[in-house]
Amino acid sequence: MTAGWLAALSVVVAAGAAVAYAWLLRIALVRNHPEGYVIAFAVATMLAALAVRRAKRRRWPAWLALAFSSLLLVAGAWYNFVGARVPGGPTALRVGETAPDFTLSDAAGRPVSLASYRGQKPVVLVFYRGHW
Amino acid sequence: MGELQGLGAALSEAERTGVEIIAVSPDSNEQSQKVADGLRLSYRFLADRDLAVTRRYGLVHPGGGPDGRDVPRPATVVVDRDGVVRWFSVTHNVQVRPDPSDVLRAIRGL
Numbered sequence: 234m235t236a237g238w239l240a241a242l243s244v245v246v247a248a249g250a251a252v253a254y255a256w257l258l259r260i261a262l263v264r265n266h267p268e269g270y271v272i273a274f275a276v277a278t279m280l281a282a283l284a285v286r287r288a289k290r291r292r293w294p295a296w297l298a299l300a301f302s303s304l305l306l307v308a309g310a311w312y313n314f315v316g317a318r319v320p321g322g323p324t325a326l327r328v329g330e331t332a333p334d335f336t337l338s339d340a341a342g343r344p345v346s347l348a349s350y351r352g353q354k355p356v357v358l359v360f361y362r363g364h365w
Numbered sequence: 366m367g368e369l370q371g372l373g374a375a376l377s378e379a380e381r382t383g384v385e386i387i388a389v390s391p392d393s394n395e396q397s398q399k400v401a402d403g404l405r406l407s408y409r410f411l412a413d414r415d416l417a418v419t420r421r422y423g424l425v426h427p428g429g430g431p432d433g434r435d436v437p438r439p440a441t442v443v444v445d446r447d448g449v450v451r452w453f454s455v456t457h458n459v460q461v462r463p464d465p466s467d468v469l470r471a472i473r474g475l
Contacts, residue, residue, distance in 0.1 A: 261371055267460040317459045319438045324423035326453045332444045335418040337389065337411035340398035345387070345411055351448045355475050356385045357468065358442040359369060359408075360424050362459065363390035364400065 237291070239284035240298035247277035247302040251309075267313050274309050277302035332358070368441070368462035369408060375465040376472075384472055389413050390437065413437075424455065443471040451475060 234242070250273030257263040281302045284295035325333060336346040350356050369388060376384065386408040390397070397410035413419050419437040430436035441463050443452040452471035454463040 259370060261462075261464045261466075265461045265464060267458065313458070313460070319426055319429065319455075319457050319459055321455075321457060322423075324438075324440070324453075324455060325421060326423065326440075326442060326450055326455075328450055328452065330450055331448050332442065332450045333418075333421045334448070335421065337413055337418060338394055339412075340394050340410045342394055345409060347387075347444070348448060350385055350444075350446075352446060354383055354385050355446055355472060356387055356444045357372070357472065358440075358444065359372075359386065359388045360419060360422070360437045360440045360442075361368075361388060361390045362430065362436045362439060363392035364396060 236284045236288035236295050239280050239287065240294040243277045243280035243284060243298040243302050246280065247274055247305050250274060250277070251305065267317070271306070271309050271313050274302060274306035278306050332356075368465070371462075371465040372468055373408070375469050380472070385409065387411060389418060391416055391419075441468055443468065443475070445475045 250270045254270045281299035288295040334348045336344050339345050388408050389411045394412050419425050424438045424440050426436050426438045440455040445451050
């Protein structure tokens with residue numbers, strides 16, 4: 234493969250991985266394996282490095298591909314392994330124990346209590362960070 | 366939000382009416398309503414503005430939000446009809462949430 238094609242492939246793999254991850258986020262298999270995009274960025278970086286090695290005359294496409302893919306690799310790896318980390322530690326949750334009761338307002342301002350569901354239906358509580 | 370949508374999609378119609386899915390976050394009621402409307406979801410969105418409930422559950426991530434704000438550690442808890450915790454999952458990476466099939470298995474095993 235010529236340097237030009239390698240550089241192009243590198244960009245396609247890197248940009249493609251980023252777009253695919255964002256687009257397919259709803260699919261649990263994709264969303265729960267973000268290391269996939271880091272691996273794709275690493276592959277793209279290797280392809281670009283190969284392109285730089287092979288480039289004889291026009292070198293800038295290979296260097297551009299290398300800059301693009303390695304930037305995504307560094308940013309992606311940092312985010313996945315550092316930025317997105319949630320600290321561990323014990324919670325107040327114990328399987329087999331009663332869930333702590335609470336009363337909070339719903340979107341219409343009405344108070345909703347967890348205990349009110351006893352004897353009615355099971356509850357799935359989803360704690361999430363919110364949007365800002 | 367992907368988790369809520371995945372969960373809703375995975376539950377059958379009968380299951381959806383037999384289980385209450387409650388989403389808790391520090392978002393205000395207004396913000397939650399916008400999210401609910403935007404996604405056309407029928408889940409209850411509850412506002413835990415001061416994180417009191419999140420704290421009671423031991424799920425606070427200190428300084429994890431913008432401006433060093435405290436935020437919840439994303440978690441999913443399955444509580445049975447007697448109010449007992451039967452399954453839960455707390456994530457170590459904000460991008461990762463429990464597989465809907467794992468949550469479903471926990472619900473169906475009640």
